[in-house]
Amino acid sequence: MQTYAVLGSGVTSHLDLVVGGLPLRLCSEDxxxxxxxxxxxxxxxxxxxxxxxxxxDRYHSPQGCGNEFLCEFEGAxxxxxxxxxxxxxxxxxxxxxxxxxMLLSWALLPDVGFLLHAATVLRNGKAYVFFGRSxxxxxxxxxxxxxxxxxxxxISLLKRIDGQWHAFGTPFxxxxxxxxxxxxxxxxxxxxxxxxxxxxxxxxxxxELLKALLPCVLFFSARTADxxxxxxxxxxxxxxxxxxxLQFRKAQTFWEVISS
Amino acid sequence: MMVAANGIWQKNPALAWRExxxxxxxxxxxxxxxxxxxxxxxxxxxxxxxxxSAEDLAALLAEQYEVSARVALADTLELxxxxxxxxxxxxxxxxxxxxxx
Numbered sequence: 001m002q003t004y005a006v007l008g009s010g011v012t013s014h015l016d017l018v019v020g021g022l023p024l025r026l027c028s029e030d031x032x033x034x035x036x037x038x039x040x041x042x043x044x045x046x047x048x049x050x051x052x053x054x055x056x057d058r059y060h061s062p063q064g065c066g067n068e069f070l071c072e073f074e075g076a077x078x079x080x081x082x083x084x085x086x087x088x089x090x091x092x093x094x095x096x097x098x099x100x101x102m103l104l105s106w107a108l109l110p111d112v113g114f115l116l117h118a119a120t121v122l123r124n125g126k127a128y129v130f131f132g133r134s135x136x137x138x139x140x141x142x143x144x145x146x147x148x149x150x151x152x153x154x155i156s157l158l159k160r161i162d163g164q165w166h167a168f169g170t171p172f173x174x175x176x177x178x179x180x181x182x183x184x185x186x187x188x189x190x191x192x193x194x195x196x197x198x199x200x201x202x203x204x205x206x207x208e209l210l211k212a213l214l215p216c217v218l219f220f221s222a223r224t225a226d227x228x229x230x231x232x233x234x235x236x237x238x239x240x241x242x243x244x245x246l247q248f249r250k251a252q253t254f255w256e257v258i259s260s
Numbered sequence: 261m262m263v264a265a266n267g268i269w270q271k272n273p274a275l276a277w278r279e280x281x282x283x284x285x286x287x288x289x290x291x292x293x294x295x296x297x298x299x300x301x302x303x304x305x306x307x308x309x310x311x312x313s314a315e316d317l318a319a320l321l322a323e324q325y326e327v328s329a330r331v332a333l334a335d336t337l338e339l340x341x342x343x344x345x346x347x348x349x350x351x352x353x354x355x356x357x358x359x360x361x
Binding site: 205206207210211214215221222223224226227228230231232235238239 | 273274275276277278280281283285287289290294296
């Protein structure tokens with residue numbers, strides 16, 4: 001971990017992270033913000049060669065840091081190119097967190113990866129990805145799963161490595177209020193959550209899985225080429241990963257229908 | 261608006277789309293909206309190339325699905341009208357909808 005957060009104004013320090021195998025370096029003169037980021041992203045620290053460099057500023061300033069990806073969130077702004085980004089107007093750690101999600105959703109495209117509103121639970125060495133919009137039951141699934149088996153309860157990162165899909169933990173919190181785990185595991189299946197009085201499971205065809213995934217994918221680019229790439233990646237995932245609808249009641253018994 | 265049988269259409273270049281299992285998923289990045297086409301819609305979508313008229317497209321539909329030319333043309337015009345109203349298609353004489361980027 002490379003963190004030098006207790007420094008005076010005008011001194012740039014940095015925090016090195018790895019999320020989904022993507023090395024990131026947050027650089028800022030704002031020691032308060034970096035300290036908050038250090039706490040928030042604890043467990044995702046790692047130093048890799050040639051990290052993606054992100055300059056983080058509390059105020060807006062003219063910076064020549066690319067315009068391949070541009071996005072705004074409540075007054076904060078991200079501008080990025082293939083190797084670096086500039087976050088400006090970052091008044092607090094929550095804005096930093098939002099911009100980081102936005103950037104990752106775009107920066108993962110070359111690595112055949114994407115972010116998904118999903119809880120991921122590890123079982124017998126495989127990752128079970130439970131996806132759905134807010135209120136679908138992601139946190140319920142996480143709560144009902146054994147301690148230590150939850151990779152993330154809110155935002156999963158899926159990436160194709162050597163022809164196999166892996167789920168990664170992310171530092172983005174849900175109702176669990178605990179950061180995900182920074183590890184990856186091969187994906188066993190993707191399960192569209194639907195709460196029901198009974199536990200039932202129904203397979204999804206690749207086309208059905210693609211259409212179920214799309215509303216749950218985090219993506220913020222407005223460029224057509226980026227959306228084409230995302231569709232290509234999601235189509236690949238839909239063809240290569242088993243997809244299901246999981247009708248479940250709020251009990252651990254849902255594992256029984258998955259196992260069967 | 262009702263489209264003309266001799267009209268020429270092309271896909272809006274601002275869209276991203278993908279065909280999977282004879283269905284087509286179309287994304288409109290500017291609006292973050294997803295559209296879906298079934299197998300007949302996908303056949304027409306795939307065949308819209310800026311050269312074929314509605315009549316040409318209807319002939320393809322009639323050949324593939326063994327329906328009468330009259331029914332195929334009516335179905336084709338209805339779909340073209342719907343796609344046009346959703347700004348997924350443009351006539352080749354019209355200016356393309358600008359990419360939001």
